[in-house]
Amino acid sequence: MESIFPFGWALTAVLGRIFEVFINPIFWLVVVLVGFQYRRIAAMRNAFLGSGSSSVIVETLQAVGFGLLGGFIGSYLIVFTGLTFPGTANAIIYLLVTAVILMLINPRFLCFAYAGGLLATLHLLTGFPEISVPQLMALVAILHFVESVLIVASGHLNAVPAYIRLPRGQIVGGFALQKFWPLPLVILVVESGFVPGAMEMPEWWPLIKPELGIELALMLFVLYPVVAGLGYGDMATTRTPREKTWASAVNLAGYSLVLYLLAYLAAFQPVFAWAAALFSPLGHELIVFLSRNAELNGKPIFIPRSDGLLVLDVREHSPAWTAGLRSGDLIREVNGLPVRLKGDLYALVAREGVQEVGFVKDGRHYSRELVSVPPGGTLGVIPVPEGGEVHYLEMKPAWIARWLRGVVDKKTVS
Numbered sequence: 001m002e003s004i005f006p007f008g009w010a011l012t013a014v015l016g017r018i019f020e021v022f023i024n025p026i027f028w029l030v031v032v033l034v035g036f037q038y039r040r041i042a043a044m045r046n047a048f049l050g051s052g053s054s055s056v057i058v059e060t061l062q063a064v065g066f067g068l069l070g071g072f073i074g075s076y077l078i079v080f081t082g083l084t085f086p087g088t089a090n091a092i093i094y095l096l097v098t099a100v101i102l103m104l105i106n107p108r109f110l111c112f113a114y115a116g117g118l119l120a121t122l123h124l125l126t127g128f129p130e131i132s133v134p135q136l137m138a139l140v141a142i143l144h145f146v147e148s149v150l151i152v153a154s155g156h157l158n159a160v161p162a163y164i165r166l167p168r169g170q171i172v173g174g175f176a177l178q179k180f181w182p183l184p185l186v187i188l189v190v191e192s193g194f195v196p197g198a199m200e201m202p203e204w205w206p207l208i209k210p211e212l213g214i215e216l217a218l219m220l221f222v223l224y225p226v227v228a229g230l231g232y233g234d235m236a237t238t239r240t241p242r243e244k245t246w247a248s249a250v251n252l253a254g255y256s257l258v259l260y261l262l263a264y265l266a267a268f269q270p271v272f273a274w275a276a277a278l279f280s281p282l283g284h285e286l287i288v289f290l291s292r293n294a295e296l297n298g299k300p301i302f303i304p305r306s307d308g309l310l311v312l313d314v315r316e317h318s319p320a321w322t323a324g325l326r327s328g329d330l331i332r333e334v335n336g337l338p339v340r341l342k343g344d345l346y347a348l349v350a351r352e353g354v355q356e357v358g359f360v361k362d363g364r365h366y367s368r369e370l371v372s373v374p375p376g377g378t379l380g381v382i383p384v385p386e387g388g389e390v391h392y393l394e395m396k397p398a399w400i401a402r403w404l405r406g407v408v409d410k411k412t413v414s
Contacts (some may be wrong), residue, residue, distance in 0.1 A: 003403075004158075004258050008126040010014060010017065010076055010079045010080040011076065011187070012159060013071075013079055013223055014072060014075040014076050014079055014186050014366065016184045016223070017089055017223045017224075017225050018068075018071060018072060018075055018184050018185075018186050018225060019183070019184075021071075021223040021225045021226070021227055023257055024182070024225065024227055027182060027227045027251070027272075028180040029094075030048040030227055030228075030229045031060065031064060031182045032066070033100070033103075033180075033229070034060060034063055034064075034071060034180045034181070034182050034229065035056060035057075035060040035172060036082050037180045038056050038059045038060050038063065038118065038180065039056045040057065040294045041059075041158075041160060041178050042055070042056050042070070044160050044162075045158070045160045046125055046178065047160075047302070048161055048162065049315050049382065050312070052313060053229065057146065059365050060157060062154070062157070062177070063161070063180060063181050064152075064181075064182055066150055066153060066154045066181055067141055067150075067181035067182045067184070067230075067279075067397075068184060069147045069149075069216055070147070070149060070150045070181055070183055070226075070230065071146075071152070071183045071184040072186050073143075073146050073149060074142055074143060074146040074167055074183065075184075075185050075186040075187075077142050077145070077146075077314060078139070078142060078185070078187055078188065079186065079223070080297055081138075081206065081207050081208075082188065082206025082208075083135065083138050083139060083142065083188065083206065083207070083208060084135065084187075084188040084189070084190045084206055084208075084210045085186070087233075091119075091129075091131045091132070091135065091136050091139070092139075092187065092226045092227075093265070094227065095112055095116060095119065095127050095136070095139075095140075095227075095228070096115075096121070096227065097230060098115035098118060098119055099111065099112055099229065100184055100229075101112075101192050102114055102115055102118075103231070105374065107274060108223075111155035111230075111284065112139075112140045112143050112144070112228070112230075112233055113140060113144065113280050113283070114280075114281045114284065115315075116136055116137060116139070116279070117140075117277055117278065117279075117280030117281035117282075117291050119131060119136065119218045120133045120137060120276065120280065121277045121278070122250075122251075122274070122328065124273060124274060124277060129195070132210075133207050133263075133266055133273040133276065134263045134267040134273065135208060135210075135263075135267040136262070136263075137259060137260075137262065137263035137266065137273075137276040137277070137280060138207075138260055138263035138264070139187075139261040139262035140259060140280055141256045142260070142268040143183075143228065143258070144253075144255060144259070145260075145261075146183070147230045147232060147247070147253075147256075147352055147385060148232070148248075148249040148250075148252040148256065149252040150179070150180070150181055150230065150232070150246060150247055150310060151219060151232055151245050151252065152246060152249045155177055155179055155232055155245035156177070156240075156241035156242045156245045157179075159175035159176065159177050159236070159241040160175060160176040160177075160178070161173070161174075161175055161313035161327075162174055162175065162176050162235075162392070162393045163275075163385045163389045163391065163392040163393070164176075164235060164237055164299075164392060164393050164394070164395050165392045165393070165394045165395065166237075166296060166395055167234075167296065167395070170300075170398075171385045171387060172211055172237050172300040172302055172303050172384070172385065173237070173300070173302025173303065173310075173312040173384040173385055174235055174237035174295075174300070174302055175235065175236045175237075175241045176235055176393060177233065177234045177235065177236060177245065178233045178234075179231065179232045179233075179243055180229065180230070181229065181231075181233045181406050182227055182229055183227070183228040184224055184225065184227060185225070185226050185228050186223050186224070186226075187223050187225065187226055187228070188222075188224070189223075189224045190210040194408065202289075203307065207264055207390055208263065208267045209267060212242065212268035217251060230290070232248075234248055234291055235292075235295060235393070235395055236295070237295050237298075237300045237301070237302065237395070238294065238295055238299055238300055238301060239298075239301070240259060240296030240301075240327070240328065240345045247291070248287075248291055249296070249314035250359055251290060251291065252287060253289050255284065255286075255287050256388075258283065259276060259279060259280060259283065262275050262276035262277050262279055277346075292395070295395065296395065301385045303384055303385075304384060304385075304386050305330060306340070307330070307332070307340075307341065308330040308331055308332045308339065308359075308360065309330070309331040309332070309339045309341065309344070309381075309382065309383050309384075310328075310329075310330055310331075310339065310384045311325055311326070311327060311329045311338060311359075311381055311382070311383060311384075312327060312382045312383060312385075313382045314326055314327065314380055314381055314382065315380040315382070316326070316357070317377075318378065318379065318380020318381075319354070319371040319372060319377075319378075319379055319380055319388055320357070320371070320379045320380040320381045321343065321380055322371070322375075323357055323369035323370075323371045324361070324367065324369055325357070325359060325369075325381060326361075327361075328363075329359050329360065329361050329362075330357045330360040330363075331345070331357060331359045331371045332359055332360060332366070333357075334348050334349075334354055334356070334357055334358070334359040335339040335348060335352065335354060335355055335356055336356065336358075336388075339341070341386060342383045342386060343379070345379070345383065348352075348401075349373060349376070349377065349378070350375065350376055350380055352375055353372075353373045353374045353375040353376075354371050354372075354373035354379055355370065355371065355372070355373075356368055356369070356370055356371065357369055357371055357379075364414050372381070397410035405414050
């Protein structure tokens, strides 16, 4: 046996088993659930941008593709670090079922941080379900690291433009960011004795030892394909969707590293098992709090301007899209006439159509483009809100902030 864990072996092992998940009916059940989430998101986008603005099938297939990428990364980390599961993959099943139940309560709870923390705490209190807390928490940490990668890769794609009401009552433009990914995974299941298809553990001991009570030299493991799912939700009002997802991914990667460290320590000191079980949901809520707090206290960027009409978003393949207008551009004139408010634009389009649009792109370059919009037609621009809108999403402070505010209010009253 080799004294150093073989990088190539882990790669070959994962590639050899990960595609077996596609013949698992549970995987396609998760894909269907993800599809229902994208149907809900598509309804939101179509209501704002018009029918046909998004395709549920295309977005679901896109999610499957990115999920395969994330599944490969997560599987490689699981196999390479020697993260193992004694006997069976029941921990994965418990985790997935709990996450789905929590998703039915609130879509944003389709997150293993909450399901894993709940299962770990229940095990520590009652001994049920029969799981290894260090192993489970390490798995949750790896899955969140994978999620941070997927957020960077695709979290900003197909962001839903929206008018968003802040707690102070101001309505601003922004984007609702929601993504769901079905995740094929390969895990290591530890057995003792002879198992068909099993191979000897290399001489690189796993970071978190299996809790079987037998020597590592006698342990065998098999690669076991399983199914998981990941979800991401956020709002962007002070940053573009791309900037927002980068910030979210960095915070989530830091969270995953801390959780993995606690899981590693929990294998040696039981007190860290409690720390990991509590940090799993509460640390994730802290990430949500920091993200939401940054949006609530930052300066919104999609608000009215005095020097033109700011564009929140543009319908794809519309005349405005063809002319090169994009989110964040500033329309200065239409048909040679100045435009400052939504009413100015709508009146011009309704009266005489649009033949030319003058706009500032990227805050620097002024451009005049010819377009062809007949009177009463649609340019395809979604302007920023100007106040008085009756249809909007509502951004509330994170749960931690609301709880702390409630505690302060109770103390004040008493």
